[in-house]
Amino acid sequence: MAEHLVLMAGSALFAGLEEKECGEIVSCARARTFARDELLFTQGQPVRSLIVLQSGSVKHTQLSSGGNEVLLWMSGIGDAVNLEPESAGGHTCSARAVERCRALVWEYSRLQSLLTQFPQIRRNISLILAGRLHELEERFREMATEKVAKRLALTLLRLLKRVGKPGRGGMEISLTREELAQMTGTTLFTISRILSGWAEKGLVQPRRQGVVINEPAKLENILNYDED
Secondary structure: OHHHHHHHHOOHHHOOOOHHHHHHHHOOOEEEEEOOOOEEEOOOOOOOEEEEEEEOOEEEEEEOOOOOEEEEEEEOOOOEOOOOOOOOOOOOOEEEEOOOEEEEEEEHHHHHHHHHHOHHHHHHHHHHHHHHHHHHHHHHHHHHHOOHHHHHHHHHHHHHHHHOEEEOOEEEEOOOHHHHHHHHOOOHHHHHHHHHHHHHOOOEEEEOOEEEEOOHHHHHHHHHOOOO
16 A cells, blocks of 8 residues: 555646545555556557556557557556546557556546546646647647757657666667657658767667667757757
8 A cells, every 4th residue: 555655646647635535546446467568458449447557668559540550658657548538438549568567447437436536636637638738739849840860859858757767878768769760750760870870979779679868968968959
């Protein structure tokens, strides 16, 4: 219980709630573990529960009309993985565990009564969804106005805050170059070229299934340059 309360204290979903209230809320949840690469839910599937991550990270993807899977964003510790607007008829995307994940799960029917009993949760959900919309707007603007290197730097810095983990020589983000290309609206070749250039400067260490940021502060300097 103590571990669960620490998680809730750091989660935006439960901001503004008293410890006693959090204790009552967490008593309604069940613990669950998701294996690496396990699907938490699929696009279009009815929303049956609320999942909050205790450990690990999750990829959110959508399928295009042509059947191609596109990465939208990542969820990390303390994030509500399947936070959907109440008007949504089902999940708007699919979610897959990047690594072994532990989570707290509230069944949807129980969640509805908790939202009534603790209206602060509903307000927090609105703030979280508004924040996600704001980030999507920023990313759209960046794709329209910024060069690829700056877009990639901004994407990596956002991901560091959300799902970055200590690795050998820096902070690691477990995303492939193809997935980074999807998130920045460019090609695999361009991402590979930029990461190779940054590696020569000692900024990053590209890996097959991720990238290590040696010094995030130096990566922020990229934002001041006008490079391709």
